[in-house]
Amino acid sequence: MSILSWNCHGLGTPWAFRFLKEIVLQKRPDFIFLSEILCKQVTVEKFQQAVNFEGKIVETQGHSGGIALLWRFQNEVTLRTFNKNHIDVFVKNKAGDEFRLTGVYGEPDRQKRKEAWDMIRMLSSINTGPWCLIGDMNNVLSQADKQGGRPYPQWLIQGFRDVIEDCSLTDLDLDGYPFTWERGAGTVDWIEVRLDRALVSTSFLNIFPNIKLINLEVSTSDHCPIQLEIHKASIVIQKRVFRFENAWLREPMCQKIVEDVWSSGASVSFYAKIKECSEILSSWGREITGSFKNRINQCKKTIKLLKGRRDSNSIAVLKEE
Incomplete structure (x- = not known):
């Protein structure tokens, strides 16, 4: 207009x-x-x-x-x-x-x-x-x-x-x-x-x-x-698309979730099982992948700490020599 x-x-x-x-x-x-x-x-x-x-x-x-x-x-x-x-x-x-x-x-x-x-x-x-x-x-x-x-x-x-x-x-x-x-x-x-x-x-x-x-x-x-x-102000509603993360394969719980959903009642349709499986994995996966950043930061701190100890040990050895 x-x-x-x-x-x-x-x-x-x-x-x-x-x-x-x-x-x-x-x-x-x-x-x-x-x-x-x-x-x-x-x-x-x-x-x-x-x-x-x-x-x-x-x-x-x-x-x-x-x-x-x-x-x-x-x-x-x-x-x-x-x-x-x-x-x-x-x-x-x-x-x-x-x-x-x-x-x-x-x-x-x-x-x-x-x-x-x-x-x-x-x-x-x-x-x-x-x-x-x-x-x-x-x-x-x-x-x-x-x-x-x-x-x-x-x-x-x-x-x-x-x-x-x-x-x-x-x-x-x-x-x-x-x-x-x-x-x-x-x-x-x-x-x-x-x-x-x-x-x-x-x-x-x-x-x-x-x-x-x-x-x-x-x-x-x-x-x-x-x-x-x-x-007018437009409100865009983004539909979340399910994407399987390869990193989940390292988690034992991933296989357990898939097995539990797939062994559910025989009356449940194939497409219904896929939908339920994706919803549960999405919810569970957000916690797993969401913690990656924290894990990385923790690893960096550990590496920095170990590196500091190594440098300290090296200096001590040099002093002894």
Whole structure:
């Protein structure tokens, strides 16, 4: 399962439409969150049909802003809330996974940034389960998230940090190129910033510990798409295979175990006897082979002791001579 997020800066352009379609066909995400779609709903519906996704939620803002969430199977998503800056849904898929997914488009106006932070706090207050937020947050968490230009205002960094701490969220590391937005590429005014990210709750990490956030690094927009790959923790049960140890042949008890099992009741099948014999030998053999290391260590100590005595005797003989 995976989630693709991209600030496409205009889905209505032919190159953005084709690029996103190609990315979806290659990466096969289950959910797509788009921000700054800058188009009417009919364009999103056209794209939805092109990639064969069943579900969608679109919040258009004319030719400015606008967000959309698309998903592969209609009945796996239940809408909770949405506005121009977020789409919040509950996911329950065929595999039995249940979690809350929120696509976020952070407020671009710095003077309104506190409103966006309070929105996340509000969403957190009604959260009761595993939660993932993904999108263009329009925020950074440190000066290391920015390269070029003036330092990022510290009050914005601290404000966003406070939100993450207040909501008990974890900012996921980004695999690949560390920045997701750029301006003035190749010039002296080149600026790069990591604005796109994913935040998850502790309960989300407990259910999906094997998650990876990837910067796809190619784009027709000033933002690179990011993809969150989600995998459940897998419990591998290794079936113990019986193996006869040649070292057991030196032990008299080995032959006795085999004889006792083989002389058991005539009604017991051949395969049942083999199974019983292997189980008993395995249990008994663990004690025998398990003591090999101790035996070896003891032998080494004895050899060392004898060697020490020999050297002492040699020295005594030399002194006498």
